[in-house]
Amino acid sequence: MRFHPTEEQLAIQDALKGTLEDAMPRERLEKIVNGGGDFDRESWNALMALGLGGLALPESVGGAGLGLVDLAMGIEVLGQGGVVGPVLQHCLAGLALNLADDADARETWLGKIASGETVATVAFGGNWLPDSWAVTVAGGKASGVIGFVPGADAADLILVGTQGGGLALIEKGAGVVVEAVQSADRTRRLSAVTFDGAPASVLFEPGDARIARIFDAALVLTSADALGGAQYCLDLSVAYAKEREQFGVAIGRFQALKHQLAQMALEVEPARALMWYAAYAWDSQQDDAARAAAMAKAHIADRYVSVARAAVAAHGGIGYTWEYSLNTWFRRSLFDRAYLGSPTVHRARAADLAGW
Amino acid sequence: MDLSYGEGAETFRREVRSFLKGAWQPGERRKDELKAFIRDFRTKATDAGYLYRAIPKQYGGSEQPADVVKAQVIREEFARARAPMEIGGNGMSMLVPTLLEKGTPEQKDMFIRQTMSGDMMWGQGYSEPATGSDLASVRTRAELVGDEWVINGQKIWTSQGDRATHMFGLFRTEPNASKHGGISYLMLDLNQPGVTRRPIRQMTGEAGFYEFFFDNARTPASWIVGERGDGWNVSRTTLKHERASIGSADALGGTFRKLVELAQEMEIDGQPAIKDAKVRDALTKIEGWVMAHRYSSFRLFSLAAAQEQPGLVGLMMKLLLTETGHEMALLAQELIGDHALIEPASAGTRGRGPEKWLDQIMGTLGNSIAGGTTNIQRNIIAERGLGLPRDLAMEADK
Numbered sequence: 001m002r003f004h005p006t007e008e009q010l011a012i013q014d015a016l017k018g019t020l021e022d023a024m025p026r027e028r029l030e031k032i033v034n035g036g037g038d039f040d041r042e043s044w045n046a047l048m049a050l051g052l053g054g055l056a057l058p059e060s061v062g063g064a065g066l067g068l069v070d071l072a073m074g075i076e077v078l079g080q081g082g083v084v085g086p087v088l089q090h091c092l093a094g095l096a097l098n099l100a101d102d103a104d105a106r107e108t109w110l111g112k113i114a115s116g117e118t119v120a121t122v123a124f125g126g127n128w129l130p131d132s133w134a135v136t137v138a139g140g141k142a143s144g145v146i147g148f149v150p151g152a153d154a155a156d157l158i159l160v161g162t163q164g165g166g167l168a169l170i171e172k173g174a175g176v177v178v179e180a181v182q183s184a185d186r187t188r189r190l191s192a193v194t195f196d197g198a199p200a201s202v203l204f205e206p207g208d209a210r211i212a213r214i215f216d217a218a219l220v221l222t223s224a225d226a227l228g229g230a231q232y233c234l235d236l237s238v239a240y241a242k243e244r245e246q247f248g249v250a251i252g253r254f255q256a257l258k259h260q261l262a263q264m265a266l267e268v269e270p271a272r273a274l275m276w277y278a279a280y281a282w283d284s285q286q287d288d289a290a291r292a293a294a295m296a297k298a299h300i301a302d303r304y305v306s307v308a309r310a311a312v313a314a315h316g317g318i319g320y321t322w323e324y325s326l327n328t329w330f331r332r333s334l335f336d337r338a339y340l341g342s343p344t345v346h347r348a349r350a351a352d353l354a355g356w
Numbered sequence: 357m358d359l360s361y362g363e364g365a366e367t368f369r370r371e372v373r374s375f376l377k378g379a380w381q382p383g384e385r386r387k388d389e390l391k392a393f394i395r396d397f398r399t400k401a402t403d404a405g406y407l408y409r410a411i412p413k414q415y416g417g418s419e420q421p422a423d424v425v426k427a428q429v430i431r432e433e434f435a436r437a438r439a440p441m442e443i444g445g446n447g448m449s450m451l452v453p454t455l456l457e458k459g460t461p462e463q464k465d466m467f468i469r470q471t472m473s474g475d476m477m478w479g480q481g482y483s484e485p486a487t488g489s490d491l492a493s494v495r496t497r498a499e500l501v502g503d504e505w506v507i508n509g510q511k512i513w514t515s516q517g518d519r520a521t522h523m524f525g526l527f528r529t530e531p532n533a534s535k536h537g538g539i540s541y542l543m544l545d546l547n548q549p550g551v552t553r554r555p556i557r558q559m560t561g562e563a564g565f566y567e568f569f570f571d572n573a574r575t576p577a578s579w580i581v582g583e584r585g586d587g588w589n590v591s592r593t594t595l596k597h598e599r600a601s602i603g604s605a606d607a608l609g610g611t612f613r614k615l616v617e618l619a620q621e622m623e624i625d626g627q628p629a630i631k632d633a634k635v636r637d638a639l640t641k642i643e644g645w646v647m648a649h650r651y652s653s654f655r656l657f658s659l660a661a662a663q664e665q666p667g668l669v670g671l672m673m674k675l676l677l678t679e680t681g682h683e684m685a686l687l688a689q690e691l692i693g694d695h696a697l698i699e700p701a702s703a704g705t706r707g708r709g710p711e712k713w714l715d716q717i718m719g720t721l722g723n724s725i726a727g728g729t730t731n732i733q734r735n736i737i738a739e740r741g742l743g744l745p746r747d748l749a750m751e752a753d754k
Contacts, residue, residue, distance in 0.1 A: 001365075242744065253746070270669060273648065273654065276655070351636040
């Protein structure tokens, strides 16, 4: 039995964290937040050079052959660092493609996704749940519109949700039009993507059990990002409380603030094991894997928004300013809560899955 | 991540299971026969190395090396067979580990066996009416007169005070010394003249705690554990032996399952409450916390098995339990509706109707006080867990 990170997992986290810090100094992040595009080639290349794109892909395509637990731990520290672009979606597209039977598609793309040479993203559409996916594919051509696609501008390859809950792979090119949306989270820009006769290869037909697994993995990875983001909000607030003085002492001495920070920690730290369990259940295909994924997404996304709000309050006026970077993470919390469906939606699913 | 215990543990599990199959067949027995049977069973289980594992053989234990995984397997298998584990209570959980670490050979001989057998039942004498979280401010005095300590004062919040035969606790023995330096750790017999015990009726209507008044009560000079004036340090002695347990992982899970059953039984507009969208959302909201608690227990168990420190999450399990308990109580209150108007202890309804949840609802309030109030728990998380500076008043106290 081992239900805490291995040395190797901690080393992966450290490496990713350090690389992101080096490649994305604060000024650079601020530039992006203030309108510098929706993708950052330098940090992307640095993370991919570390093997992020292939972390959970087989060694035969240049991956590390690890599991969703390891990938989720990686996404967690990137969420903590406020990573820019469709990192999560890229890794998810790789996971999905790796589950597919289409040998040509695997041959063509998996290696390039593992290396990061190809940028991939995922476009689900509808109200996020597979039943509502709506792009139609007829005679190898895709038609339809999907809103709120992260990183579509930079992506070369899009994994698209198709009518009734299938998935198709579409290479960006003729028949694909990307229109940017002014998104609340400026680190993960969104677009509306229109497919008008774009060549598409169907990877999974509606009803394929692997679709649910891919969607569950998306929920787990999003909860990992949320966990990391909540951790950052807590860390920043604790550091501020130790250094900021009022009435001649560090404000962290005041019990009211102490209790607020303790409450934030109570929201963040226990949630970590919930995220691990959801990822572990996915890897080992436990009976409750889908339910654990839904619960992790709902619970941890709620915690992130709650902790991000508390962090602003703990900082006072400075936390409310545009210049102080906290609002970047507050916006990321809104993204994680809404992306793939709200906590209410996933709690309702969890209730259904329990047979209540 | 791996939640299986491994081959070694599973082999051990088969051994425990086979032992229980032979040794634990309580069947139909008269009450006194059952008592003797349990006593005999505990001896056999100790000889087999399953019970009293942290206690040396010379004091009646099985003296096993610390192994949290084996300990957990034993707990699971004994629970499965509904077989009794060690005798519980403050004596086993607090006094015996303290004696093993700080007691004299005579004290170990005199007290450990009798505590293990249940012949000595111990009440904890730390709290006093004015101490609260400021435990070192105890005022009950013990004065050495000849070869006896003479004790005067009052202790409060002693659980199982009705059954306790003895007490261990903190007493002020050096009135002129510093606050923390003037305390000694003493044991005393509660069945003597000069000791008055009185039940404290709590908000549920039950008396779960007692208070004790000492009026020239006496205890031998040799019943002091550790040095005179060193009681504060002695009281903080804990034996780190097989403490981690995922037996407690389901502490919230059991109540949560009952809450789900309650939602299935109660009705809203003629259909089961659990079909109501708001109730489903409320239940799953709570379940998020229940799951966070359960898997954090697994995490703590895993850390303990690897002999690693529990860290921040170890400091917050109790608060998480309390807070989630409150949430469950609030939802239960909503679900039982008018049944919340009925006193559960009235007219023999206890344990029957939905009003039995009132005990749970009020019980969660007890959780927010016992073992350190919620405010203190938050201070501990902030100071020890997050490294925030200590409260000014507490720093001045040092």
